Amino acid sequence: MEITLKIKRFIAKKGKESFYQEYRLEADPNDRLLDALVFVQTHLDGSLGFRKSCAHGVCGSDAMIVNGTERLACKTLIKDLVGAAASAESRTITVEPLQNLPVMKDLIVDQTRFFENFRAVKPFFISDTLPAKGERTQSIEERAKYDDATKCILCAACYSSCPVIRGKNPDFIGPAAIVNAARFIFDGRDTGFKDRLPALDDPNGVWPCENHFNCTKVCPREIKVTKNINMSKKAITDFKENGSTL
Ligand code: SF4
Ligand code: FES
The missing domain is CATH 3.10.20.30 (Beta-grasp domain)
Structure with a gap:
């Protein structure tokens, strides 16, 4: 045709x-x-x-x-x-x-800001202990807690769709950065929550999200992006109140 x-x-x-x-x-x-x-x-x-x-x-x-x-x-x-x-x-x-x-140029955007925000949440495994022996194993249930957040391919579709970034707060860290933080926040083997807190518990961190759900609708990996953002907000609140995220 x-x-x-x-x-x-x-x-x-x-x-x-x-x-x-x-x-x-x-x-x-x-x-x-x-x-x-x-x-x-x-x-x-x-x-x-x-x-x-x-x-x-x-x-x-x-x-x-x-x-x-x-x-x-x-x-x-x-x-x-x-x-x-x-x-x-x-x-x-x-x-x-x-x-x-x-x-x-044309359909090519400058991704600098997007990847700066991604790097700010330290999207890598942090541990202050060595594994007792061999690999750091975990149960299927423990893995399931962050499985959704492992699927991100950093396409920036969510960042583009976000009305908060477009309107009220262009400095909002954005959905993808939070999803990639959630990947480690909810991994029970990771101990880097405090290291990620400055980027996440900030006026431009998780808090500007207003639950518009645009990010969840456009994500090509069908990640529950808004849910991950809200889980991260709760983890920060729990950590500040109880000293634990889990
Ligand atoms: S739209 Fe989905 S896959 Fe793409 S960057 Fe956002 S969370 Fe990751
Ligand atoms: S070209 Fe790699 S996701 Fe489309």
Whole structure:
């Protein structure tokens, strides 16, 4: 079928204004949006900029806004975007860069702030003890406490969708950083809670979240993002009141 990609473009040396450019191309309904973008870049316009790497929903590189919603281009089928629309005009797919991060070129955003926030929560295993013997084992039940938070691929779709960052507080640390803190907060082997507290128990830490649930809706890994944020808030409160998070 013939489709039209309407892509929001930004080319710094052409000036500060972004503009929409349309490309018509043939696509199979079972093609992914990423296939269509690669076709445009390879055959129609080599100047189009976008990120991709794994092409299989693992690396998180190709998050973008598709018909108004954050999605991974490699996990989005053309048929799910255009349905049974009759003409190429009506089979138009609008593609825009993520929000809440500065656009560098076309669909490529500057992820510096996103990864600064991620690093601020010390998203790695911290322990003040050595394992007694061999590996630090844990039960299936203990592992289940943070399993959801292990699935994050750092695509920044949640960060883009957050109305708090867009409106009231652009310095809010954001959903992904909190999910990656939760990965370790609820791992009973980790003892780094106090090390993460300065970033989390801060006016720009967990507290600005207003439970809009946008992050949970757009997460391509179906992580219960808002739930992880609220669990982290409770862990901080419990820690301050009782000296324990669990
Ligand atoms: S929590 Fe979900 S939406 Fe946010 S960065 Fe991780 S995978 Fe992407
Ligand atoms: S290219 Fe890796 S997640 Fe889409």
